[in-house]
Amino acid sequence: MNVTxxxxxxxxxxxAGASLLAVTAAEAKEITVWCWxxxxxxxxxxxxxxxxxxxxxxxxxxxxxxxxxxxxQKLQTGLSSGTADALPDIVLIEDYGAQKxxxxxxxxxxxxxxxxxxxxxxxxxxxxxxxEGQVYGMPFDSGVTGLYYRKDYLEQAGFKPEDMQGITWDRxxxxxxxxxxxxxxxxxxLDPTDAGLVRIIMQSAGQWYFDKxxxxxxxxxxxxxxxxxxxxxxxxxxxxxxxxxxSDWVGTFTSGDVASVITGVWITGTVKAQPDQSGxxxxxxxxxxxxxGATHASNLGGSSWYVLESSAEKAEAIDFLNxxxxxDVDFYQTILQDRGAVGSLLAARGGAAYGEADAFFxxxxxxxxxxxxxxxxxxxxxxxxxxxxxxxxxxxxPALTQGTPVDEVLKAIDAEVSAQIQ
Amino acid sequence: MALARRGGIGRYxxxxxxxxxAPALGLIALFMVYPILWSLWMSFQSGRGMxxxxxxFANIVRLWNDPVFIKALTNTLTYFVVQVPIMILxxxxxxxxxxxxxxxxxxxxxxxxxxPCVTSLVAYSVLFKGMFAHDxxxxxxxxxxxxxxxxxxxLTHPFWAKVLVILAITWRWTGYNMIFYLAAMQNIDKxxxxxxxxxxxxxxxxFTHITVPLLKPVILFTTVISTIGTIxxxxxxxxxxxGKGGPSNATLTLSLYIYNLTFxxxxxxxxxxxxxxxxxxxxxxxxxxQFFAARERDR
Numbered sequence: 001m002n003v004t005x006x007x008x009x010x011x012x013x014x015x016a017g018a019s020l021l022a023v024t025a026a027e028a029k030e031i032t033v034w035c036w037x038x039x040x041x042x043x044x045x046x047x048x049x050x051x052x053x054x055x056x057x058x059x060x061x062x063x064x065x066x067x068x069x070x071x072x073q074k075l076q077t078g079l080s081s082g083t084a085d086a087l088p089d090i091v092l093i094e095d096y097g098a099q100k101x102x103x104x105x106x107x108x109x110x111x112x113x114x115x116x117x118x119x120x121x122x123x124x125x126x127x128x129x130x131x132e133g134q135v136y137g138m139p140f141d142s143g144v145t146g147l148y149y150r151k152d153y154l155e156q157a158g159f160k161p162e163d164m165q166g167i168t169w170d171r172x173x174x175x176x177x178x179x180x181x182x183x184x185x186x187x188x189x190l191d192p193t194d195a196g197l198v199r200i201i202m203q204s205a206g207q208w209y210f211d212k213x214x215x216x217x218x219x220x221x222x223x224x225x226x227x228x229x230x231x232x233x234x235x236x237x238x239x240x241x242x243x244x245x246x247s248d249w250v251g252t253f254t255s256g257d258v259a260s261v262i263t264g265v266w267i268t269g270t271v272k273a274q275p276d277q278s279g280x281x282x283x284x285x286x287x288x289x290x291x292x293g294a295t296h297a298s299n300l301g302g303s304s305w306y307v308l309e310s311s312a313e314k315a316e317a318i319d320f321l322n323x324x325x326x327x328d329v330d331f332y333q334t335i336l337q338d339r340g341a342v343g344s345l346l347a348a349r350g351g352a353a354y355g356e357a358d359a360f361f362x363x364x365x366x367x368x369x370x371x372x373x374x375x376x377x378x379x380x381x382x383x384x385x386x387x388x389x390x391x392x393x394x395x396x397x398p399a400l401t402q403g404t405p406v407d408e409v410l411k412a413i414d415a416e417v418s419a420q421i422q
Numbered sequence: 423m424a425l426a427r428r429g430g431i432g433r434y435x436x437x438x439x440x441x442x443x444a445p446a447l448g449l450i451a452l453f454m455v456y457p458i459l460w461s462l463w464m465s466f467q468s469g470r471g472m473x474x475x476x477x478x479f480a481n482i483v484r485l486w487n488d489p490v491f492i493k494a495l496t497n498t499l500t501y502f503v504v505q506v507p508i509m510i511l512x513x514x515x516x517x518x519x520x521x522x523x524x525x526x527x528x529x530x531x532x533x534x535x536x537x538p539c540v541t542s543l544v545a546y547s548v549l550f551k552g553m554f555a556h557d558x559x560x561x562x563x564x565x566x567x568x569x570x571x572x573x574x575x576x577l578t579h580p581f582w583a584k585v586l587v588i589l590a591i592t593w594r595w596t597g598y599n600m601i602f603y604l605a606a607m608q609n610i611d612k613x614x615x616x617x618x619x620x621x622x623x624x625x626x627x628x629f630t631h632i633t634v635p636l637l638k639p640v641i642l643f644t645t646v647i648s649t650i651g652t653i654x655x656x657x658x659x660x661x662x663x664x665g666k667g668g669p670s671n672a673t674l675t676l677s678l679y680i681y682n683l684t685f686x687x688x689x690x691x692x693x694x695x696x697x698x699x700x701x702x703x704x705x706x707x708x709x710x711x712q713f714f715a716a717r718e719r720d721r
Contacts, residue, residue, distance in 0.1 A: 069665055073685045080471070080689060100688050104471020192578050193668035242556055244577035245664045384470075388687050391490075391666070398580050398670040412489075419488045420687065422468070 035092035039269035084310030143264035143302030176239030189252025190240035201227030204298035206378035209389035264300035268340020297376035392416035465695035481696035517603035536597035547661030580672030
């Protein structure tokens with residue numbers, strides 16, 4: 001072998017390779033994303049990133065998975081400190097908190113109006129991220145709620161799927177008692193430090209902690225009162241397994257210890273993460289209160305993507321969100337089937353996946369159902385103090401279960417909320 | 423004569439001396455004095471996030487009408503009143519037991535009891551959370567030996583959650599205080615005990631009348647340190663309750679409330695600064711009281 005002939009060729013190849021690397025290194029952009037829930041937001045963002053990288057090979061994604069509380073607290077810390085280095089390019093914000101961030105950190109988020117065509121999204125979602133005529137953020141998922149139940153446990157207790165349709169909360173508690181008597185399983189998991197269920201029930205009857213003008217709406221709030229009474233009945237009937245914190249609560253149903261879960265549609269990915277439970281789950285509309293304005297539809301959570309104004313990759317981040325989340329209807333079909341993500345892009349509803357049966361839920365057309373319920377969710381004003389009101393509610397739950405009259409509990413909640421929102 | 427003058431007023435005009443301490447003084451001014459003064463200024467402002475406005479004494483007035491603040495203050499003082507005496511007493515008893523030279527495996531026990539305070543705060547909180555879960559090892563054990571019929575709701579009942587926090591901090595910090603007492607006990611002259619033993623003083627009286635009085639300066643020191651630690655309690659509660667101070671704000675401490683005001687609720691840095699000054703005042707007051715009490719007994 002003649003080394004001298006090969007050597008220059010090898011050297012030039014190496015040189016070419018090195019310069020190629022240098023060029024791509026200079027052009028490559030990495031977009032950092034903060035979000036929570038590995039079975040849902042994280043997985044969906046990875047899918048979205050993969051789609052964008054296919055057409056834009058120079059852009060890569062670094063998707064960081066935190067707990068939701070950690071994302072919120074890290075974001076708030078970073079924004080308050082004023083050092084942008086510690087912040088991501090794109091961050092996921094739950095709808096309850098959107099106005100809080102927009103109002104208290106003006107200039108921190110990049111306005112997307114002008115780039116994104118917001119007419120294609122559910123209007124309530126766009127309204128949540130509008131401040132002084134500017135729209136921030138990319139609308140993402142809806143938190144339309146459903147009652148997920150274990151068909152096998154309910155069958156053992158003598159109930160058919162028809163028995164779960166259109167029930168009231170009193171009936172739900174009745175069923176829960178029988179399920180426990182026949183199967184020894186509790187009906188649901190309940191974390192007394194989380195007011196999520198209170199929020200679901202309250203919104204299903206068209207009310208919120210705050211009225212349309214953002215003023216506290218506690219003592220005269222019939223829906224809040226009825227929802228506290230319902231929680232009290234559930235506690236008194238002892239049809240729940242207590243959970244301390246989110247992961248503990250998730251454990252109540254992934255372990256098969258409880259017969260039902262009432263929460264937002266985004267839990268589907270977590271429910272489906274247990275392949276051995278395939279075919280055992282069904283989905284029904286949530287139970288309704290027996291008061292005026294009561295419906296079987298509600299919302300819990302739901303979130304949207306926001307681009308940081310300080311981001312070095314701001315242009316790429318906005319373009320990425322616009323390309324995938326505002327235009328790619330096919331993307332929404334994939335994340336619906338894989339993760340149960342009901343997006344707020346209206347055009348996506350016409351896609352094939354919404355009409356398909358899901359084998360995990362025994363061949364039910366669950367997506368069609370969620371889509372129908374979504375249209376019926378009563379719209380409310382979340383205001384900017386949901387965290388404060390939530391804390392006040394959870395603070396009073398033990399008093400309620402120890403027999404304090406519900407009107408007094410409402411007064412105590414009102415006093416705490418009024419003191420907190422200055 | 424010249425030396426005396428330089429040691430007096432002349433020393434303050436020595437440029438070289440000032441140059442030597444200037445870097446340290448600069449750093450202290452930048453990283454200690456400035457933040458303290460700035461937070462004091464902030465405590466007179468109010469508003470959402472970065473939109474702060476001067477508000478006079480509004481934040482101080484707000485303290486009195488804020489049920490959550492009152493709750494956090496009560497909780498913090500409850501921890502202080504219940505936990506610090508238990509821990510100090512426990513540490514004293516353990517120290518005097520482990521000071522006994524005849525005890526077999528002294529080194530092992532000393533290490534074992536001291537070990538908790540070198541473990542990571544987060545790790546041990548998470549471990550406690552698992553152990554005291556509804557179907558965790560503690561409830562399972564208590565049920566198995568027949569002490570309880572129903573699992574204790576350690577993390578979901580306001581009373582038991584407080585008990586759990588007290589258990590956790592006692593577990594962690596008793597060994598730390600014990601080491602101080604052990605060190606001090608080694609310095610007590612053994613002949614004092616010998617005399618007492620010859621005079622027929624019983625063991626308990628030797629403990630209360632010799633050991634405790636001679637340890638008084640160390641007890642004062644550990645009490646002050648523990649007071650400061652308890653009034654500033656944050657990590658255990660944050661990690662045991664997922665940052666909420668629940669259930670029902672029963673475990674909420676002042677520090678956690680400051681954190682919530684800053685990072686979880688609508689951020690109000692002004693009000694949070696006011697609450698942190700409450701801690702400053704509280705610690706200063708309690709430390710003064712303890713020093714005063716100790717001095718009284720000396721006379």
